[in-house]
Amino acid sequence: MAICRRKIWGLFFIISLLCFLLCPRVWAAGTISVPPFTYLTTPASATYWGTVTVGGQGPKVGDVIGVFDSSVVENSGCIGAVAIDQAMADAGSYSIATYGDDPSTQQKDGAAIGDSLTFKLWRPSEGTMYILEPASGVSAQSWPGDQQVVGNYHLTSVGAEPQGAPQARFTSSATGGCAPLSVQFTDSSLNNPTAWSWDFGDGSAISHEQNPSHTFSQPGTFTVSLTVTNALGTSAPYTQTIQTSALPEADFSLNTSTGRGPLEVSFTDLSTNNPTSWEWDFGDGTSSTVRNPVHTYTQPGTYTVVLKAKNACGENVKTKAGAVSVQASSSNLRAAFTLAAGALEDCAPLQVTFQDQSTGDPVSWEWSFGDGNISTARNPVHTFQRSGFYDVSLKVKNAQGDEHILTQKKWIHVLIKPLADFRADKTIICQGETVKFTDQSSGEPTMWRWNFGDGWISSKQNPEHKYEKPGLYMVRLIATNKCGYSLEQKRNFIEVRAPEVDFTTQQTGNCSQLTIQFTAKSPQGEIENCHWNFGDSSQGGGSSNQPNPTYVYSRPGIYTVTLTADTPCGRATKTKQIAVSGVPFASFAPSANPGTVNQTIKFTDQSTGGPTSWEWDFGDADHGTSTQQNPTYRFKQPGEYRVSLKVSNHCGSHTAVRYIIIVNAGENADPIFTPESPICSGQEVKFVTATPTGVSISDWQWDFGDGTPGTGSNPSHIFPSPGTYHVTLTASGSLGKSYSLVKSVEVHEKPLISAD
Structure with missing residues (x-):
């Protein structure tokens, strides 16, 4: 590059470093050019100086201002840059050294007459690149005597440079609540938008603020949409739903308001704004939380009905004074009944014969058995098929049209054989811990028999039991009532753990260091008070009290490592043999040498150094091989065979060879x-x-x-x-x-x- 040939090494380093910060970015189209500057025909330098403002303020310490020539190939066109130091920030001005083109390089490596320049400011504290433009009335003067070109450019911010078409994003302070609901919206769009368009979905005016606040005055579901724009385009809308609620407006209606007692009235909730709970007061000392209840007034009088409707925004009350008027009956008609056959409580299917005992000369009967079935017989027979409690009701009428209702609440109780089931508050415990068992049987059992699997039993419905020994335990429950019993047993349901500790190893570093990283662990949770013995007799055993120590062994080999630590279940010890690997050394021994034809010969690996793979070649005409550590092999012909073993690990490999003599049965194997x-x-x-x-x-x-x-x-x-x-x-x-x-x-x- 021409700068390098000018031997201005210090300045070259500074410019290269600053251009590294500025130039790797891909500049968007539409940058603002400044007039071309004049320079001498011989390679000459130019200095641009002036003041710059960004958002009405001068440059900050750490800002970098760069000059770019779109026709220069190297460094993305960066031909000069300056980092703002404290002195420049205090003065509010800067100067940038740039270089002209060197024709001798056969490559465009600097500015020339007619080139368009772009000035940009990088603000690392914001992660933002600004495009700068010159103020009006700029001029350029040249002094050939000292080969310097000076341009006095007063640069003003025109905003952050777009990095592509924008992508709309925003967050909101709330997504739901009670109206009126005020929500603060915060723009988080990508690629530096310059314009914003907010539609709040409630018919209000569009907002063009970047971070508007909006109040939703009515209850409802509103889709808020943001579209953003910059010099490179307009984004697709980004939406979010706001859900608002309002205080309920309680109201209700009645199907009838007057009549002779007993008077049955159906109430219908007419409340608005989505109430979630209802509280009724019928005025006769009774109440209900059903949305649309049915209530029977048995005494004459005038009753005021009150409904309180609630939701997350609060509650509202509707009172209707004198809503219900009940007149006294002019007759002595009274409904009454009993059982003629069957029982009030028994196992399903339960058949019951009802006997009418009403007075006052009833002429019609209407029974409701509470299971969805009715009857108009005077003394009906009904079979209850399912378990549960049933309300039985009888309405009687006389010839004058008077009526009376009698309802017996939970009068019939139907049982079924229980279906045993249970759960435990925990199924994996330490020895000595207590488990709480909860009966979940259906069918209303009245007796329970538990077997905890360790020889202990209980007859409580929800017992607690302490397990003293580790193991897997089957738990059994027999649930019983007058209709029968059921057994539920869960195998291996409770796992009782003794204190348990374990560790893993990993050989780190190169193979000559023999460094092992130890990591302690327990399936029962965190461990503490660790003590290690690394089994290295050459170094006095080697020990540590760290939970995850690193240890350097003096030589490869097999070492017995012991860890003792406290676990959530108590103190535990774990002993393992570990292989510390160096470059392995191959060695093996056959079970017979010489051997005979078709004799099964076992080859025992005796290698050292922690091999992890084995490659055997038995050297016979069958090309017998194996990758087992200790294989067996049969030679089919007599002869002298070259058997080789290659052992390997991550540190390297080594091969050992032995010769095996195979003879026919009864022959001597040696000359x-x-x-x-x-x-x-x-x-x-x-x-x-x-x-x-x-x-x-x-x-x-x-x-x-x-x-x-x-x-x-x-x-x-x-x-x-x-x-x-x-x-x-x-x-x-x-x-x-x-x-x-x-x-x-x-x-x-x-x-x-x-x-x-």
Whole structure:
């Protein structure tokens, strides 16, 4: 770049740093240009200076002002920048050093005559980029003598730069309440909108404030919508629902207001503004909370009825004086009844025969049994199919049209066999804790028998029980009444835990550090008062009282680690063996060597260093392999086999090799040798060798025990004198397997031959 060739390193560093802050942003279209500045034909610098205001205030410490040339390729067109320090902020002015284009670079790397420049201010404290424009009446002067161009630009804010089409967002201080409801709306739209349009959904005027407050004067559901605009477009509407309520207006109607007693009156709620509860006072000392109740007046008189309607906004009362007028009956008609057969309480289905005992010469009867069924018979028979309490009512009339009603509340009680069920306040506890059991049986049981699974029982309806020993317990409940019984049992319902602590490990750092991160935990919750023993005998065992310690082991290996800690269920101890890994060292042993054909040979891994994977190659024609740690294998042919084990972990790998001899059943597995005949000193004796099937010997080395070596599979040798000699044969197999055999031979004195 031309700046670098000018060797102005300090200034270059400052400009590069500031441009790094300013230039990576993608500038939106529509930026405001300033007049081009003049510079010399040789590479020359220019300085722009002046004052700047943002929102009527001068620059702040930390603000950065930059100059941009849209035709410059590098640094997103940033050709100069300055960070506002305290002195500039106090003075309210700044100066920016910029550079012209260097034609020799064959690349546009600075400003030239005719270029359009843009000035921008980045305010990190707000995270906002402002576009700046020059004030009117600006001028530029050049001084060729000192190769400097000065432009006096007074720059004024024109607002934050859009980062794209805006997206409307807002929050509200409330989404519901009682009217009149005042709500403060706060704009949180994206991409710096410059205009706002609020529609509150209640027919009021549109608001163009950024953060308006609005009062919803009427109850209802209102959809509030915000649309925002900036230089790059208009957003889609963003909506939110406001729900307002009002104080209820209580009102009601009656189906009848006068008549002879007993007089049945139906009341209908006519309240507005959505009441949620109702309180009726019928004026005769009775009341109701039903929305639309039915009430029977039994005594003559005039009654004032009061309804109180409530909702979240408050309550309202409607009073109707003299709403009901009841005249005395002119007859002695009185309804009465009893049971002729059946029982007032028994098991379903319950059949009952009712007997009318009314007086005053009734001529008609109307029964209501409380289960939705009615009858007009004088002495009806009715069967109650379902359990529960039933109100039985009889209305009688005489020939003059007088009527009288008698209602027996909860007169019939129908039972069914119970259906046992229960719950517990907790099902996982520590030993010694108490569990509260709650009967949830249906069918109105009258007796209960609990079995808690640990040998204890109870006959209470809702017992409590303490479990002393850890384990899983089945709980049983038998619920009984006069209609029968039911059993509910829940297997493994209560889990009683002994104190339990555990820990995890993770090897951290590189493999040469052998650093283990320990983390203590308990399924019963938080633990405290931890004590660790890391099992490192080389460092006195190693210990810590931290809950999650880090420990550095001196060498790889298997270590027994013990953690003791207090849990919510008491003090507990956990012991584990952990593998501390370095680069593993492979080693193994076969269960038989030599072995025989089709014999199952177990290969036992004896590797150290914490391997995590194993790769076995059994070296036979079947290409037998395994990834088990301790595999078994059968060789199908006699021979000498090269068995290899490669062990690996995250630190590396290592391979070990052993040779396995397989022979036919009954064969010797090693080469053997014998002298051909009895041995006498001074006479040549031949040694004969034999090798097992499948074993190939590639080299024979002999030591005859008299200082003389030999080679070959069947050598000859002369022992110089009688005595005992230790003959050694060293044989090398084709796969590198070595055999060493030692045999003692007796050499006798050569017999003298007589002439006789």
